[in-house]
Amino acid sequence: MLSVRNLTKTYRTGDEALKGVSFDVEPGQLVGLIGPSGAGKSTLIRCVNRLVEPTGGSIFLGNEELTRLSGSRLRAARRRIGMIFQEYALVERLSVMENVLSGRLGYVSFWRSFTRRFPQADVDKAFSLLERVGLTDHADKRADALSGGQRQRVGIARALEQDPELLLIDEPTASLDPKTSRQIMRLIQDICAERNLPAIINIHDVLLAQAFTRRIIGLQAGEVVFDGPPEELDDAALTRIYGEEDWTTMRTAKPGDEESGEHDEEERMAGLA
Amino acid sequence: MSGVSSRARQWTRPPVLIKSDRLRWSIYAGALIYLVLAISSVDINPARIYEGLERGWRFVQGFLVPDFTSRWSDIQQGFIESLSMTLTATVAGVLISVPIGIGAARNISPTAVYLVCRTIIALSRSLQEIIVAILFVAMFGFGPFAGFLTLSFATIGFLAKLLAEDIEDIDESQTEAIRATGASWTQLINYAVQPQVMPRLIGLSLYRLDINFRESAVIGIVGAGGIGATLNTAIDRYEYDSAGAILILIILIVMAAEYSSGYVRKWVQ
Numbered sequence: 001m002l003s004v005r006n007l008t009k010t011y012r013t014g015d016e017a018l019k020g021v022s023f024d025v026e027p028g029q030l031v032g033l034i035g036p037s038g039a040g041k042s043t044l045i046r047c048v049n050r051l052v053e054p055t056g057g058s059i060f061l062g063n064e065e066l067t068r069l070s071g072s073r074l075r076a077a078r079r080r081i082g083m084i085f086q087e088y089a090l091v092e093r094l095s096v097m098e099n100v101l102s103g104r105l106g107y108v109s110f111w112r113s114f115t116r117r118f119p120q121a122d123v124d125k126a127f128s129l130l131e132r133v134g135l136t137d138h139a140d141k142r143a144d145a146l147s148g149g150q151r152q153r154v155g156i157a158r159a160l161e162q163d164p165e166l167l168l169i170d171e172p173t174a175s176l177d178p179k180t181s182r183q184i185m186r187l188i189q190d191i192c193a194e195r196n197l198p199a200i201i202n203i204h205d206v207l208l209a210q211a212f213t214r215r216i217i218g219l220q221a222g223e224v225v226f227d228g229p230p231e232e233l234d235d236a237a238l239t240r241i242y243g244e245e246d247w248t249t250m251r252t253a254k255p256g257d258e259e260s261g262e263h264d265e266e267e268r269m270a271g272l273a
Numbered sequence: 274m275s276g277v278s279s280r281a282r283q284w285t286r287p288p289v290l291i292k293s294d295r296l297r298w299s300i301y302a303g304a305l306i307y308l309v310l311a312i313s314s315v316d317i318n319p320a321r322i323y324e325g326l327e328r329g330w331r332f333v334q335g336f337l338v339p340d341f342t343s344r345w346s347d348i349q350q351g352f353i354e355s356l357s358m359t360l361t362a363t364v365a366g367v368l369i370s371v372p373i374g375i376g377a378a379r380n381i382s383p384t385a386v387y388l389v390c391r392t393i394i395a396l397s398r399s400l401q402e403i404i405v406a407i408l409f410v411a412m413f414g415f416g417p418f419a420g421f422l423t424l425s426f427a428t429i430g431f432l433a434k435l436l437a438e439d440i441e442d443i444d445e446s447q448t449e450a451i452r453a454t455g456a457s458w459t460q461l462i463n464y465a466v467q468p469q470v471m472p473r474l475i476g477l478s479l480y481r482l483d484i485n486f487r488e489s490a491v492i493g494i495v496g497a498g499g500i501g502a503t504l505n506t507a508i509d510r511y512e513y514d515s516a517g518a519i520l521i522l523i524i525l526i527v528m529a530a531e532y533s534s535g536y537v538r539k540w541v542q
């Protein structure tokens with residue numbers, strides 16, 4: 001589905017953010033990308049939709065080589081890749097509906113988007129997505145009137161409005177509280193399962209990554225140092241990714257509040273449905 | 274705590290800008306000498322000050338009994354000319370400023386376009402309104418058309434520069450998100466940039482409307498029409514009561530513009 005081959009990125013400042021990264025992502029596969037700050041996670045996913053220009057290597061989405069495209073063909077390829085951001089990156093002064101419909105910008109002409117006359121099918125899709133993420137009543141509110149968790153749901157709806165074949169998710173939970181984080185991760189997991197949609201999720205929270213993804217890639221200084229199922233991510237692997245630390249305390253501290261969080265969350269999700 | 278010596282330590286504030294004592298004091302002395310020489314060259318003449326104050330008193334007397342009636346048709350004509358000049362020049366100026374402002378924003382425009390737009394802005398800003406008005410009056414003759422051109426030209430430098438700076442300060446993550454959907458450049462401007470800068474653009478346009486009205490009174494004096502021309506005529510004829518009436522009306526209109534634009538700016542946030 002997605003194939004990254006020997007990807008390198010050197011910034012103009014001389015920083016080598018990526019040093020020959022290679023991996024493949026299968027359809028429907030959720031990949032957690034972990035690593036310390038500055039390891040190149042953010043650069044890596046931005047190279048996929050070319051928000052950052054890679055220096056070398058190649059990226060294939062299906063049969064199309066993304067790294068060779070430019071102009072309108074690049075824009076057409078970007079439509080196939082949905083992106084979800086850390087600070088939600090909604091256009092704050094636009095309404096929730098306009099934010100969701102902005103997922104169709106790659107498909108409609110400038111005049112249609114300028115006059116906000118999107119095809120009926122796009123509007124129907126937007127309403128059903130808002131319903132799916134539990135925000136039907138908020139369609140005409142301004143995006144900055146929503147809470148963090150709600151904004152991230154709008155961000156998810158916007159990405160899905162593109163009818164993407166791949167999701168790139170950059171720190172989806174970094175600005176959210178632990179409970180909302182788990183709800184958002186669960187939502188992403190469910191949606192990817194429903195649509196057999198592959199996703200790459202940059203995530204700082206190792207436990208969250210282990211709980212919600214079936215494959216973890218560990219990045220350290222621009223190189224892949226771990227690639228495997230979450231069960232294999234033991235103390236040795238964590239030390240390879242992050243450096244020396246007493247990892248047992250991280251694991252033992254969690255279970256208690258995780259359980260109560262889980263319980264609340266199920267009630268919340270039931271309420272939403 | 275036992276290891277700390279009890280002897281008092283000296284502290285004085287280190288010099289902030291200029292480290293060397295000698296250089297600092299010679300700069301101060303030089304500035305003082307220049308100031309004394311400059312003041313002595315201004316040629317302060319007590320007799321002229323006295324005369325000027327007397328004339329000033331006649332102004333004040335004129336303003337205390339403003340005469341709105343005897344020159345009313347001239348005053349009315351002047352204000353209509355000034356207000357229409359202000360409004361048309363602001364609209365034209367804003368319409369031209371928006372594309373130039375977008376072009377002059379480094380984060381969304383290619384370097385060549387950026388340089389051209391910045392040059393236009395620099396040109397417009399480097400020429401003061403009065404000088405531009407004198408040029409346009411010389412080119413197109415007396416009257417409000419020269420005033421309209423002057424104010425439009427001045428609006429471009431002001432608005433395009435501030436708009437470009439506002440665009441350069443936008444939240445890049447919103448632009449990035451819209452770019453990631455496969456949007457074209459025009460869609461990016463419409464969806465990611467415009468919503469972020471619109472309140473400020475409206476606020477600046479209203480502010481410029483109010484500046485243009487005040488400028489229209491000034492450039493009238495050099496022949497660019499409007500209320501400035503009427504005011505100039507009134508003073509030339511020693512009709513200080515009519516001049517007083519004109520000044521009072523200018524103050525009232527500027528205040529009205531000030532209050533209403535403040536209100537609108539809060540409302541569009």
